[in-house]
Amino acid sequence: MSQHRHPGRAGAVPALPDLPEATVARLPEYLRALHNVAETGHETISSEGLANAAGVNSAKLRKDLSHLGSYGTRGVGYDVALLVEQIEYVLGLTQRRAVALVGVGNLGHALAGYDGFAGRGFRIVALFDADPRRIGEEINGLVVRHIDELPEVAAEESVAIGVIATPAAAAQRVADQLVAVGVTSILNFAPCVLAVPEGVDVRKVDLAIELQILSFHEHRKAALTALPAAGGSALTALPGGFAVTESQEAIGT
């Protein structure tokens, strides 16, 4: 077993094992599934059960969880409450992180109003825009401020994560401003690549890209059904047997 013996420390809390990125990307999904399970009143769940709820296979789930240090009981399963606690700890969700949102156009507006953040460990503490016509507008209890006020607000609220929902042309400038005030994590909805210094993490969500990936698979399916194609699964007749399709992963690596 060639694994990370992180030095001694016989305490309950495992001082952050360094997880594979692929594992990190799945932990939030496990957490969501666990919250669902908890609501149904179950106190423990097997790897098989949780894997189904999270849309992965059970071997993968077990390996992922084993990286956390293993909080299951053989013959029984995982303690739901304990596992929730562990994953929340590892993901750093024990503190409610402050998020600043820049760009309250079409998409930014929706994000500002999205109530899914609060329950999942985040609170939006400030809204910014560069367009004078939007400054002062109130959304969900927050007033939109000019982006140049970012330094004051960031210091005041100790912003941990910046979300960019501006047009592509403005995104790099905003990223620079965020980095300048010490933000080291950025979620970018603008369709462009951001240059940031080492140590700053950027994740990107591009809606058109998602559709284009689906388009590729549509195209391929169409090409396959056009062929005579011996072997394997017919795609034309929809098979009745439903199944969770595996690899509905949440965003890659």
Add this chain to the structure above:
Amino acid sequence: MSQHRHPGRAGAVPALPDLPEATVARLPEYLRALHNVAETGHETISSEGLANAAGVNSAKLRKDLSHLGSYGTRGVGYDVALLVEQIEYVLGLTQRRAVALVGVGNLGHALAGYDGFAGRGFRIVALFDADPRRIGEEINGLVVRHIDELPEVAAEESVAIGVIATPAAAAQRVADQLVAVGVTSILNFAPCVLAVPEGVDVRKVDLAIELQILSFHEHRKAALTALPAAGGSALTALPGGFAVTESQEAIGT
């Protein structure tokens, strides 16, 4: 190297090579970068140049493009227009695919109004909701219809892709309805796992998950700076040397 020799077929159009998923996920980013390059008037671009514009390294880019069949010229680079055409063909963007959007709440509203789709190969042809209060509302020239009208509309408009922007509780039912009318590609914004028959592709975007992944890295960075930590890159002092951070990939897998 054990790779996919797909049988002969010596035509100009490469009858859809089966690309690695990781490559498929990057092609849209290359396409976007190429459009930017085209606007600057360049007719060719090197792998190095395009790789920079897309935020990947050049070896990866060359390997990705080589899967398409190779449309570069040694000593020169890639013909921008030709490469755009090739990628659009492979992604199936030569036809403008019809998208149906279900759920015009907070997020759905924003998606319905997002103008980034039109320029990237898609047109939203119908909006649906289950809430009677929303039916009849007009957004961006489209009227919101009741989800039960999906069968008629889908037949009429030959919907290729369904986008689910409903609350989690409603998402599975909507997915079933989409599948029932023959939709085989779904983009799911609801925070839940969907069960779909084989042959149906689901991609998931979950905003809270993205933030949680960033949170993990914040947490880890904080843990690292807390240590004395010999070796390697200091994270505390921001180094001035900017760089595109690699792996700003658009969504996983």
Add this chain to the structure above:
DNA sequence: AGCTGTGAAGTATTTCACAGCT
């Protein structure tokens, strides 16, 4: 001389299959 295309090596991730705890 420059730049692509690609075997081969290196790394990461998934899956198998089973030992070992409860």
Add this chain to the structure above:
DNA sequence: AGCTGTGAAATACTTCACAGCT
């Protein structure tokens, strides 16, 4: 008997480094 934790095998992906075309 049931279910976790994990080596080992299999697969996927990335990177290197250079042959070979222009």
